[in-house]
Amino acid sequence: MKRIFKFILNTIPRPILIKVSYLVRPIIAIFLKGTTYTDPIDGKSFRKFLPYGYGVQRSNALSPSTFSLERHRLLWLYLKNETNFFTAPKKVLHIAPEQCFLKLFKKQENLDYTTADLYSPIADVKADICDLPFEENSFDIVFSNHVLEHIEDDKKAMSELFRVLKPNGLGIFQIPQDLSLENTYEDFSIKSKEERKKHFGQYDHVRIYGRDYFARLRNAGFKVNEIDYSKTISEELMQRYCLVKGEILPVCSK
Incomplete structure (x- = not known):
């Protein structure tokens, strides 16, 4: 998954990424629903967060519900x-x-x-x-x-x-x-x-x-x-x- 996210970040222009993220975010949030981590912005919890990083990918960085970072x-x-x-x-x-x-x-x-x-x-x-x-x-x-x-x-x-x-x-x-x-x-x-x-x-x-x-x-x-x-x-x-x-x-x- 980290390789996929790294490829996406480094190849797709940011304006397009923003538009696409609105479509995929609800699906990802449902798939990763759990109790381990919580996004304080909306209070929703997940079994894990998504990796993120243009170079080295950080684990549990991107919230599945708001797409917030640390x-x-x-x-x-x-x-x-x-x-x-x-x-x-x-x-x-x-x-x-x-x-x-x-x-x-x-x-x-x-x-x-x-x-x-x-x-x-x-x-x-x-x-x-x-x-x-x-x-x-x-x-x-x-x-x-x-x-x-x-x-x-x-x-x-x-x-x-x-x-x-x-x-x-x-x-x-x-x-x-x-x-x-x-x-x-x-x-x-x-x-x-x-x-x-x-x-x-x-x-x-x-x-x-x-x-x-x-x-x-x-x-x-x-x-x-x-x-x-x-x-x-x-x-x-x-x-x-x-x-x-x-x-x-x-x-x-x-």
């Missing part, structure tokens, strides 16, 4: 337990919206929820993160998760995220990060899919962020709180929710 479930728990995201009136911008969140966030009556992306078939607004079509200080909350590693001019993208966020607003900008690296590794002369996969771990990535990622956000103007939220979660729930220890949530404000 990072999505961690973010959900943080928003639910540590913020008023689900109760207070908020104007929200979600760049490259993940399908595990999309319908749930749209249903929330307290949210004025807008999604944007240049290519995603499920986004409301077609927009370039480096040139967002919104006025400055427009949104109480901005999400842009696992996007910046795809963007060559991430400095410009960060400045746009800062521009559209309201003063005292909340921004969460997750990225794949190698905390063993002091400095981000990037080389824009690397253009081919195979070489990018070799150097950056995925065919459409242009860098591997190191520990200096938080400094990059601060240079864009953000106040950054580096939160290892996994430390607050019991070992039992870490295993049941299929989370990863040590992932840092970059919780930003303006």
Whole structure:
């Protein structure tokens, strides 16, 4: 199964994968129903989760019901337990919206929820993160998760995220990060899919962020709180929710 999923991820364009996933997800959820693991986003349980990864496949990574990954479930728990995201009136911008969140966030009556992306078939607004079509200080909350590693001019993208966020607003900008690296590794002369996969771990990535990622956000103007939220979660729930220890949530404000 891991080989099949790896082949699918590396050969089928992401917009097509998104459309197809809506069709196959209910069938997979029924087939894998059980009691071993639980997706905290919808509360459904399964005998196992699906493998995921463009390179090395991670076991029990992808929830069969929401198609959430470890990072999505961690973010959900943080928003639910540590913020008023689900109760207070908020104007929200979600760049490259993940399908595990999309319908749930749209249903929330307290949210004025807008999604944007240049290519995603499920986004409301077609927009370039480096040139967002919104006025400055427009949104109480901005999400842009696992996007910046795809963007060559991430400095410009960060400045746009800062521009559209309201003063005292909340921004969460997750990225794949190698905390063993002091400095981000990037080389824009690397253009081919195979070489990018070799150097950056995925065919459409242009860098591997190191520990200096938080400094990059601060240079864009953000106040950054580096939160290892996994430390607050019991070992039992870490295993049941299929989370990863040590992932840092970059919780930003303006």
